């Protein structure tokens with residue numbers, strides 16, 4: 123049985139097994155919770171309740187505490203993200219250079235708000251604070267790719283590139 | 288060992304990687320093969336040179352020729368002209384044509400002339416993924432000296448006499464901090480490195496970690512020896528994948544070389560290092576919150592005292608230093624305290640790295656001696672403001688800092704002068720603002736940030752900053768009321784006095800400092816419902832100048848909400864009710880007939 127996001131392809135969900143391995147790996151490390159959450163999120167793309175429950179049992183940490191940690195840090199997400207995670211930088215350098223206009227354009231183009239995911243599951247849109255490429259401001263990231271020196275006009279072409287992938 | 292007659296250094300920092308330096312590197316590899324130079328010329332992937340705005344950056348040695356904005360198409364020319372025939376490709380040289388007449392052009396580029404690189408000494412020069420290159424540049428020599436010739440007391444004494452102060456924000460004397468921790472009697476102590484770099488708009492720590500990770504590792508081992516600790520943690524932002532990867536490689540190599548582990552350099556001293564990833568919380572840059580986070584909890588700060596030097600990570604004596612603070616240590620040990628204390632000013636020694644961004648020509652990373660004036664940084668190194676605009680203010684210290692207005696541009700940059708001006712050194716973010724920046728909007732921006740990042744533990748910060756933000760939103764939204772400015776001041780004073788940690792205590796600073804220098808802008812918003820910079824949307828509108836409009840219809844075609852109407856021979860009009868004030872029409876108008884009415 124899969125933990126999250128039931129799938130109909132008939133393949134066995136190996137993620138649960140992997141999650142157990144992750145928990146085992148960190149079990150005896152001091153302060154294990156956050157590294158485990160990082161790896162679990164890498165595995166599932168987000169941290170649904172069932173995953174948190176399993177970590178709670180595995181590490182012997184109360185579920186309430188885990189939920190508290192997950193909701194404290196912005197990197198951890200309770201919701202599924204898009205296949206392409208768009209993050210627009212709203213750090214100071216980017217803000218001063220007009221990154222909020224880029225964000226507005228993306229909202230308009232994708233028809234979603236910050237924190238949401240398009241219906242086809244292709245794109246999710248988030249704002250972040252500084253990805254450390256301030257020299258290229260304004261900046262956005264799509265998954266691990268950084269796009270710098272953006273103008274509002276670049277947005278459409280970039281989105282299309284991913285749509286057609 | 289293979290000897291090469293020339294080296295091609297290609298920046299692999301975050302800035303240049305985003306500008307496509309990976310592909311430039313691949314093309315160099317191909318071209319060198321094609322021209323049979325692969326055994327004569329070596330390609331080295333390095334960390335950041337600092338000139339991020341003009342990336343990808345490539346430097347060719349022995350000449351030290353710096354090429355900027357190198358595209359894949361340019362590579363063949365550099366290979367055939369420069370590497371094959373020995374003629375520099377002038378059109379690509381940083382500093383323009385005349386730079387080609389001198390051999391060491393790197394030093395002649397304006398951007399580098401006034402810089403002094405201590406913390407960044409190896410960035411852009413060595414391959415950060417190769418420990419041998421670090422060692423070749425005197426790497427781990429300071430550690431050897433410390434472990435074989437110095438007592439822990441001598442190490443602390445050297446750091447104290449050097450006058451080094453923390454580069455992470457508060458500027459606390461590093462030697463003193465180490466001394467406090469060294470005095471504690473405890474078998475278990477910890478050394479932590481703050482690589483959380485929370486100031487949005489700062490990236491110097493990232494560049495050090497990406498360009499010279501071993502310098503931080505070496506310094507942490509030295510710190511461990513000085514205070515009697517055997518375990519260290521580097522707390523690094525998860526948003527910095529390249530830095531994390533390079534640190535992992537560096538730690539692995541240091542272990543392999545016996546520079547980390549049980550019996551370091553055969554001296555019997557043991558020290559180990561672990562990486563911990565942050566998860567996107569600004570408050571985790573605060574020292575006690577950072578330690579709570581390493582322990583695996585919500586990163587909430589704890590009251591001090593007890594100070595971490597007494598009771599830190601897992602209740603043990605702990606020192607925490609910033610990345611850049613650590614990067615200075617090996618040089619101080621090797622060159623001596625007097626050398627370091629001879630650089631800078633009376634109360635601020637050494638250099639400071641700044642990440643300069645915003646409305647400036649040369650955005651990027653720079654390192655200058657303390658006491659350099661803001662004017663030198665902005666005009667001589669930064670190349671001034673783009674588009675001939677007027678410099679208005681520089682923001683330092685991020686969400687905890689403030690603005691330095693144009694009237695103070697000749698102030699020397701050091702810890703104490705910045706505090707006197709109502710700002711602070713901070714970790715080194717330096718955002719330049721021009722006449723088009725609204726200072727009330729900037730204050731609102733930072734408050735929005737602190738409200739978002741407040742951990743919620745103490746009421747002054749959780750509730751107080753929220754109230755301040757509401758007032759600022761009202762003011763920038765064109766609904767400011769009489770008395771709002773005074774209310775902001777009262778709230779600011781109370782929050783500063785009562786918040787639990789420095790996040791809350793410093794959150795009002797951006798408001799107080801903009802009020803101090805730009806009160807007239809606040810008043811224009813509140814009393815006249817006018818935003819002088821034309822930023823606050825609620826208070827401005829786009830208007831078409833009927834006299835210059837040629838009725839071409841380009842504006843109407845580009846308007847995303849269909850707010851512009853018109854016909855041939857009649858000037859176009861903007862329906863103000865439909866207009867979302869995106870500014871597209873103004874950008875697209877070929878006749879500059881559209882303007883902002885503020």
Ligand SMILES: Cc1cc2nc3c(=O)[nH]c(=O)nc-3n(C[C@H](O)[C@H](O)[C@H](O)COP(=O)(O)O)c2cc1C
Nearest residue numbers: 453454455481484485572573574608609612789790
């Ligand atoms: C809200 C807040 C955020 C901070 N963020 C950072 C940071 O990102 N990096 C950093 O080195 N110090 C940061 N600091 C300062 C640290 O608390 C601490 O003073 C510093 O890391 C000590 O190292 P240093 O003495 O070498 O500067 C922050 C402080 C506060 C209150």
Ligand code: FES
Nearest residue numbers: 211213216255256
């Ligand atoms: S502010 Fe956007 S990358 Fe730093």
